[in-house]
Amino acid sequence: xxxVTVFMALLCIAASKPKKHHYQVxxxxxxxxxxxxxxxxxxxxxxxxxxxxxxxxxxxxxxTLAAAVLVTDVRSGEVLYEKNADAxxxxxxxxxxxxxxxxxxxxxxxxxxxxxxVDTFAEPVRLNIKPGEFYERIDLLxxxxxxxxxxxxxxxARDNAGSIEVFAEKMNAKARALGATHSHFVNPNGLPVPxxxxxxxxxxxxxxxxxxxxxxxxxxCLPQLVFRYASGRTRExxxxxxxxxxxxxxxxxxxGYTEAAGHCLIASGTIPGRDVIVVVLGDSKAGVWRDASAxxxxxxxxx
Amino acid sequence: xxxxxxEQLQALRAQSLQRKLREIGSAQxxxxxxxxxxxxxxxxxxxxxxxxxxxxxxxAIGAIEKFGVGAGASRLVSGTQSPHVALEAALAKWxxxxxxxxxxxxxxxxxxxxxxxxxxxxxxxxxxxxxxxLIDGARLSGATVRVFPHNHLxxxxxxxxxxxxxxxxxxxxxxxxxxxxxxxxxxPLGELIELKKRFDAILLLDEAHAIGVLGPxxxxxAAELGLERQVDVQLGTLSKALGVxxxxxxxxxxxxxxxxxxxxxxxxxxxxPPALAAAATAxxxxxxxxxxxxxxxxxxxxxxxxxxxxxxxxxxxxKSGGAIIPWIVGDEQRALDLARSLQREGFxxxxxxxxxxxxxxxxxxxxxxxxxxxxxxxxxxxxMRRLSVGDxxxxxxxxxxxxVGT
Ligand SMILES: Cc1ncc(COP(=O)(O)O)c(C=O)c1O
Numbered sequence: 071x072x073x074v075t076v077f078m079a080l081l082c083i084a085a086s087k088p089k090k091h092h093y094q095v096x097x098x099x100x101x102x103x104x105x106x107x108x109x110x111x112x113x114x115x116x117x118x119x120x121x122x123x124x125x126x127x128x129x130x131x132x133x134t135l136a137a138a139v140l141v142t143d144v145r146s147g148e149v150l151y152e153k154n155a156d157a158x159x160x161x162x163x164x165x166x167x168x169x170x171x172x173x174x175x176x177x178x179x180x181x182x183x184x185x186x187x188v189d190t191f192a193e194p195v196r197l198n199i200k201p202g203e204f205y206e207r208i209d210l211l212x213x214x215x216x217x218x219x220x221x222x223x224x225x226x227a228r229d230n231a232g233s234i235e236v237f238a239e240k241m242n243a244k245a246r247a248l249g250a251t252h253s254h255f256v257n258p259n260g261l262p263v264p265x266x267x268x269x270x271x272x273x274x275x276x277x278x279x280x281x282x283x284x285x286x287x288x289x290x291c292l293p294q295l296v297f298r299y300a301s302g303r304t305r306e307x308x309x310x311x312x313x314x315x316x317x318x319x320x321x322x323x324x325x326g327y328t329e330a331a332g333h334c335l336i337a338s339g340t341i342p343g344r345d346v347i348v349v350v351l352g353d354s355k356a357g358v359w360r361d362a363s364a365x366x367x368x369x370x371x372x373x
Numbered sequence: 374x375x376x377x378x379x380e381q382l383q384a385l386r387a388q389s390l391q392r393k394l395r396e397i398g399s400a401q402x403x404x405x406x407x408x409x410x411x412x413x414x415x416x417x418x419x420x421x422x423x424x425x426x427x428x429x430x431x432x433a434i435g436a437i438e439k440f441g442v443g444a445g446a447s448r449l450v451s452g453t454q455s456p457h458v459a460l461e462a463a464l465a466k467w468x469x470x471x472x473x474x475x476x477x478x479x480x481x482x483x484x485x486x487x488x489x490x491x492x493x494x495x496x497x498x499x500x501x502x503x504x505x506x507l508i509d510g511a512r513l514s515g516a517t518v519r520v521f522p523h524n525h526l527x528x529x530x531x532x533x534x535x536x537x538x539x540x541x542x543x544x545x546x547x548x549x550x551x552x553x554x555x556x557x558x559x560x561p562l563g564e565l566i567e568l569k570k571r572f573d574a575i576l577l578l579d580e581a582h583a584i585g586v587l588g589p590x591x592x593x594x595a596a597e598l599g600l601e602r603q604v605d606v607q608l609g610t611l612s613k614a615l616g617v618x619x620x621x622x623x624x625x626x627x628x629x630x631x632x633x634x635x636x637x638x639x640x641x642x643x644x645x646p647p648a649l650a651a652a653a654t655a656x657x658x659x660x661x662x663x664x665x666x667x668x669x670x671x672x673x674x675x676x677x678x679x680x681x682x683x684x685x686x687x688x689x690x691x692k693s694g695g696a697i698i699p700w701i702v703g704d705e706q707r708a709l710d711l712a713r714s715l716q717r718e719g720f721x722x723x724x725x726x727x728x729x730x731x732x733x734x735x736x737x738x739x740x741x742x743x744x745x746x747x748x749x750x751x752x753x754x755x756x757m758r759r760l761s762v763g764d765x766x767x768x769x770x771x772x773x774x775x776x777v778g779t
Binding site: 288317341342 | 673674680
């Protein structure tokens with residue numbers, strides 16, 4: 071392939087030729103013709119930009135330094151790109167999508183939950199809900215998906231199944247039922263414990279099921295959320311997903327980070343006629359946003 | 374007389390706020406000609422590339438052959454010609470509403486509608502970033518006007534509470550846009566509808582920048598979210614993605630009948646040329662077709678491509694929800710310099726500054742069209758990455774140094 075600069079120069083020459091045909095009726099419609107004109111003059115299609123300075127995989131996907139990646143076309147289920155997609159890894163908070171799916175499918179979301187002392191025995195990030203307070207399930211679910219608080223995950227799980235242990239069994243059963251058979255879940259929030267793991271492929275299966283759930287779909291796209299505490303105090307929660315906030319076509323889903331898992335992001339995106347889910351696991355702090363953005367953009371317009 | 378405005382103009386110049394017209398010597402399109410130079414145009418609202426489309430040209434020419442150029446009278450007198458009737462029927466069908474009415478511009482539609490809906494006994498509550506036409510309409514109606522910070526549901530709620538408490542008899546009208554013209558972001562429509570229902574208010578939604586871009590067959594944000602029936606007054610323009618000129622209102626039969634009688638910008642103005650109505654009808658039929666949907670998909674592919682090309686903007690840039698990509702620079706002079714450098718390289722990308730946007734929030738406003746080629750977008754991306762180096766410390770530096778991602 072030609073170096074980008076030479077390619078650009080060729081395009082500039084092509085573009086600077088005087089074009090009389092602006093006034094001709096035939097031209098304007100031809101969005102596709104125009105494209106052919108350009109590609110006829112150019113040696114290669116304009117290279118899709120990638121985070122790693124143009125490096126790409128064989129099928130054109132942008133190369134990343136993430137430990138595991140999977141890009142799926144949501145409608146067909148077709149895998150567009152994968153890298154170490156079956157390697158067992160810690161999923162960190164991305165597994166809250168499974169927690170949310172179970173809670174959302176259990177229904178009665180407008181009913182109240184009373185916070186129990188055990189719910190609050192969680193590591194940061196916490197929302198600091200207090201034992202004895204009441205919240206509607208839907209409000210806790212929104213907070214869970216937007217800000218990822220671990221006390222809220224515990225509260226919803228305990229409320230749903232009676233205990234964290236029983237909820238974990240439900241998580242495993244649900245994952246198996248969806249076909250995500252290479253995972254084992256021990257808690258609802260993804261905090262590190264031995265023998266808890268998933269894979270990029272399994273997380274993609276779970277994310278696809280969550281994406282199909284209208285309640286979850288309408289929450290994961292919220293850039294921010296006002297959470298009203300039982301005391302009446304309100305707090306504005308900013309969505310932790312930075313890709314959601316920068317790309318028009320990103321419509322969710324869930325971030326994750328632990329030391330063992332690295333920086334993780336499941337990102338969904340849509341354009342008319344196409345939906346894509348990207349799973350990025352074990353990336354760097356700065357890399358995760360750029361890699362997920364590049365993979366999402368590529369996934370939406372590849373082919 | 375000649376000196377009357379000199380001082381004021383001088384003051385504008387002193388603040389570098391004086392604006393000037395520039396002549397475009399070509400049809401609208403992804404490339405336009407300014408003083409003999411061809412520039413790739415990232416500044417128009419012709420999102421689907423319809424403004425110069427042969428389909429629309431043919432429709433307009435056909436109508437001119439049959440109906441001539443001028444409509445001759447106002448709509449209520451004898452200016453309602455068959456193309457006007459056909460356009461309003463096509464609009465109502467496309468938007469799945471009982472009735473539609475068209476105006477000479479989106480501006481006229483907003484002013485005429487708001488002044489007809491609200492009187493001085495009423496309350497109009499607007500989003501802070503609402504378009505000037507909505508603000509002017511609200512003011513001109515004589516209603517009590519309240520403004521809530523951009524997309525701030527809490528403040529909107531307290532205005533509604535206030536209106537319900539203090540002016541219980543007043544009509545409460547909430548006004549917002551679906552995709553904001555300078556920030557490109559979307560209104561939280563679902564939540565707005567919950568609020569307007571709770572306070573028994575009327576919701577007026579300006580879909581100017583969402584039509585042709587969002588929703589099935591480009592029917593807008595309300596359609597995308599399946600909330601069309603819950604928006605009382607759907608306002609829009611024929612001048613942007615539809616590629617023509619004019620404004621419209623869609624809603625109930627009684628709303629439209631009231632506007633026909635009371636919207637002064639409709640009543641006291643000569644009907645728009647029938648050829649424009651015919652062209653707009655062709656645009657709507659195109660959008661409703663499979664080809665139109667394919668064009669809209671093409672637009673979104675271009676939006677995604679630009680998203681992939683642009684250097685990572687700072688978080689404060691906010692989320693774009695359509696074909697308008699605000700690239701926030703902050704500093705006014707820096708935004709102007711960037712726009713000038715881009716123009717030298719052959720791209721027309723406008724810098725938007727105070728007072729159109731807040732001080733210190735100057736930006737490049739990039740608009741994408743289905744008519745752009747991938748190569749044009751890649752070239753802009755390359756230029757932006759190169760020219761904005763240094764703007765965003767760590768990200769820019771990283772890109773510059775190794776070219777290898779983390
Ligand atoms: C949000 C909004 N509403 C209304 C208008 C006015 O429409 P028109 O150009 O048809 O007068 C515009 C832009 O011009 C706009 O951006």
